[in-house]
Amino acid sequence: MKTISILNFKGGVGKTSLATNLSFALTMRGAKVLLVDCDRQGNSSSLLPEGARAAPTLTEVLQGKASFNDAIRPARENLDVLPASGDLQEAAKHILMTGMRAYGTLKNAVARHQDYDFILFDHSPSLSSITEAALLASDAMIVPCLLEPYAVEGLIDMINKLGDTLTGLDHEVDLIGIVPFRLDKRYAMTKEYHDSLKEHFGERILHPVRTDGTVSKAQSLGQTVFEYDPRSNAAADFMALASLLVPEEVTA
Numbered sequence: 001m002k003t004i005s006i007l008n009f010k011g012g013v014g015k016t017s018l019a020t021n022l023s024f025a026l027t028m029r030g031a032k033v034l035l036v037d038c039d040r041q042g043n044s045s046s047l048l049p050e051g052a053r054a055a056p057t058l059t060e061v062l063q064g065k066a067s068f069n070d071a072i073r074p075a076r077e078n079l080d081v082l083p084a085s086g087d088l089q090e091a092a093k094h095i096l097m098t099g100m101r102a103y104g105t106l107k108n109a110v111a112r113h114q115d116y117d118f119i120l121f122d123h124s125p126s127l128s129s130i131t132e133a134a135l136l137a138s139d140a141m142i143v144p145c146l147l148e149p150y151a152v153e154g155l156i157d158m159i160n161k162l163g164d165t166l167t168g169l170d171h172e173v174d175l176i177g178i179v180p181f182r183l184d185k186r187y188a189m190t191k192e193y194h195d196s197l198k199e200h201f202g203e204r205i206l207h208p209v210r211t212d213g214t215v216s217k218a219q220s221l222g223q224t225v226f227e228y229d230p231r232s233n234a235a236a237d238f239m240a241l242a243s244l245l246v247p248e249e250v251t252a
């Protein structure tokens, strides 16, 4: 089993799009996946119908009021979701007040769920005790990044901040790579930003995700791009990323 944090301390860069579509793509390659929504906005939770997002959510799990199992629900074949709700900051406060034991809740729960091939954490853009608890439970991470001015500087800053956080937690997380978002052949500048990312980070720069309206259209319907339009550019790009993680299709 691999536990992967999808994070960037910047907002709106593609974390949720990557977490949801990569999760689904991994199931298409035969993997069994759990997606844990760590953001009070609950955007990844919208893979679940509204009626299936009620408590217990991540809030109750982190407060010790519900078990990890009780909060997990099936979203698609081989894809389970542990939803987040708007009161997640209550859990953040609880962790800060309770200390080490609460920080370890997710790590301990994940260790008991070896039946998944992948557990993905969709992070919020802010660095909180929830971020730290999910990082402690992760052995790897993927960082989505927008192709925009100062993308390189922003990433260097983010990786330094993350390094300080991980040092504070006395925990190591392997950087699988950086996923450039919104490569757009109509805007030559996005190619330039992509080239400078590759110059600075080399092989850490993974397959890019092209600008594609399918991503937001699918999101607004609580779907993945594979369900909304399997022939879209975005579906091809997310599948290419899944193939990096599961090079050979898993046959159960």
Ligand SMILES: Nc1ncnc2c1ncn2[C@@H]1O[C@H](COP(=O)(O)OP(=O)(O)OP(=O)(O)O)[C@@H](O)[C@H]1O
Pocket: 010, 011, 012, 013, 014, 015, 016, 017, 018, 039, 041, 043, 123, 124, 125, 181, 182, 209, 210, 211, 212, 213, 215, 216, 217, 219, 234
């Ligand atoms: N490849 C793409 N092409 C076009 N739009 C995209 C693409 N990827 C993401 N988007 C859109 O960009 C917006 C931000 O994406 P997303 O919600 O995945 O970012 P996020 O990092 O999770 O944001 P937040 O920090 O608020 O959680 C969404 O409206 C999404 O539909």
Ligand SMILES: [Mg+2]
Pocket: 015, 016, 017, 039, 043, 123, 124
């Ligand atoms: Mg998000």
